Amino acid sequence: xxxxxLLDSIxxxxxxxxxxxxxxxxxxxETKGDIEKSIxxxxxxxxxxxxxxxxxxASEGLALVHEENGxxxxxxxxxxxxxxxxxxxxxxxxxxLSKINFVSKSDLNxxxxxxxxxxxxxxxxxxxxxxxxxxKITIGKAKTIKNSDGVNNHYLHTVVKxxxxxxxxxxxxxxxxxxxTIKTFSKQLSMHIA
Numbered sequence: 001x002x003x004x005x006l007l008d009s010i011x012x013x014x015x016x017x018x019x020x021x022x023x024x025x026x027x028x029x030e031t032k033g034d035i036e037k038s039i040x041x042x043x044x045x046x047x048x049x050x051x052x053x054x055x056x057x058a059s060e061g062l063a064l065v066h067e068e069n070g071x072x073x074x075x076x077x078x079x080x081x082x083x084x085x086x087x088x089x090x091x092x093x094x095x096x097l098s099k100i101n102f103v104s105k106s107d108l109n110x111x112x113x114x115x116x117x118x119x120x121x122x123x124x125x126x127x128x129x130x131x132x133x134x135x136k137i138t139i140g141k142a143k144t145i146k147n148s149d150g151v152n153n154h155y156l157h158t159v160v161k162x163x164x165x166x167x168x169x170x171x172x173x174x175x176x177x178x179x180x181t182i183k184t185f186s187k188q189l190s191m192h193i194a
Contacts, residue, residue, distance in 0.1 A: 080134060
């Protein structure tokens with residue numbers, strides 16, 4: 001394989017996988033330039049990398065809220081550093097995961113077995129993201145509240161972008177009173193909890 005062909009293959013493999021130049025070159029060398037085998041090689045390497053990182057502590061990350069028709073869900077996705085929590089790939093993963101959490105009613109087993117927009121299961125996308133970013137990433141707590149007869153409210157603290165924050169609080173009040181006073185109280189209560 002000529003240098004130009006190798007560089008073209010590395011570029012193509014990087015676009016397809018998001019993996020760094022060096023790892024793409026190693027994969028192509030190992031598979032004698034076969035793109036499909038290189039993807040599989042990188043996937044296996046990513047699983048190995050991800051399992052090594054799982055002993056680390058993931059105390060940073062994001063919390064996301066999704067609300068529709070009197071139902072509110074919240075999910076926490078943890079990373080090792082604040083830097084990763086600002087990474088666009090991480091944020092996109094979290095945003096899609098928030099929608100899946102809402103549909104799955106915060107059942108973590110269902111969430112992990114759900115296919116994402118790219119056709120890959122959440123748990124496999126998580127491994128790929130860990131391999132790409134190089135940090136431990138975990139799906140933390142998740143909760144869904146349905147209280148169509150009461151007042152639901154949430155508060156996001158240190159907002160990164162739409163419904164994505166460093167800290168999120170949900171409050172659900174059992175009341176038939178849907179006045180502005182109650183709504184304001186529930187919002188202030190959320191802020192106080194945060």
